[in-house]
Amino acid sequence: MKFSRSLLALMAVIVVAFVVLGVRLVIWSGQNSEGAKAIPAIGGPFQLTDHNGKAVSDRDFRNRYMLIFFGYTFCPDVCPTTLSTVTAVMEKLGPSYAKKVVPIFVTVDPERDTVAVMKEYVGAFSPDIVGLTGSPDEVAKVAKEFKVYAAKVKGDRPEHYTVDHSAILYLMGPDGKFVAHFTHGISVDDLAAGLKKHVG
Numbered sequence: 150m151k152f153s154r155s156l157l158a159l160m161a162v163i164v165v166a167f168v169v170l171g172v173r174l175v176i177w178s179g180q181n182s183e184g185a186k187a188i189p190a191i192g193g194p195f196q197l198t199d200h201n202g203k204a205v206s207d208r209d210f211r212n213r214y215m216l217i218f219f220g221y222t223f224c225p226d227v228c229p230t231t232l233s234t235v236t237a238v239m240e241k242l243g244p245s246y247a248k249k250v251v252p253i254f255v256t257v258d259p260e261r262d263t264v265a266v267m268k269e270y271v272g273a274f275s276p277d278i279v280g281l282t283g284s285p286d287e288v289a290k291v292a293k294e295f296k297v298y299a300a301k302v303k304g305d306r307p308e309h310y311t312v313d314h315s316a317i318l319y320l321m322g323p324d325g326k327f328v329a330h331f332t333h334g335i336s337v338d339d340l341a342a343g344l345k346k347h348v349g
C-alpha cells in the first residue's frame with residue numbers, strides 16, 4: 150500500500166504533536182494546584198561518577214545552579230549540538246559564570262560512556278562541563294528522576310547501537326530543585342538570556 154505525501158505529512162505532524170504534548174504533560178505533571186508558583190517534580194538525589202573518576206552526588210553541586218543535559222557521547226547530532234551551544238553560552242557569560250552555573254552532561258549510555266570516554270568528550274567542548282556516568286542502575290535512577298526517556302536502537306553491529314533520548318536542558322536551583330527547562334534547539338542568545346533571567 151502506498152501512502153500519499155500529504156497523508157504522510159499529516160501523520161508526521163500528529164506524531165510531533167503527541168511528542169510535544171507528552172513532554173508538556175511530563176513537565177506539568179509535577180505541578181500542584183497552586184498553579185504558577187508550583188515546581189514540577191523533576192530531579193532528585195543522585196550518586197554518580199564524574200569525568201575525573203570522582204564519586205559525586207547532587208549535594209556536591211549545592212550553592213550553584215546546575216544546567217543538566219542527558220545524552221551520550223556517540224550521539225551523532227543532538228548532544229554535540231547542545232553541548233556546543235552550552236559551551237558558547239558559558240563563553241559568552243564569562244569565566245566567572247561557572248561559579249554560579251555548572252553545566253552537567255549525564256550519559257544515558259553508561260556501558261560505552263566510561264569515565265575515560267566522558268573525560269575526552271566533555272573536554273572537547275568546555276572545561277566547565279562536568280560529565281557524569283555511573284553503573285546502569287545509578288544512571289537509570291537519575292534518568293527516571295529527571296523523567297528522561299532513553300531507548301537503545303539497534304545498529305548494523307551490536308556495539309553500534311544508537312540511543313533515542315529526550316533532549317531537554319534542565320536548570321536546577323542551588324537547593325537542587327527544578328527552576329526551568331530549555332529545549333535542545335535553543336539558540337546561544339536565548340539560552341544565555343534564560344540563564345541570566347533565572348540566575349542573574
Ligand SMILES: [Cu+2]
Nearest residue numbers: 220224227228
Ligand atoms: Cu544525543
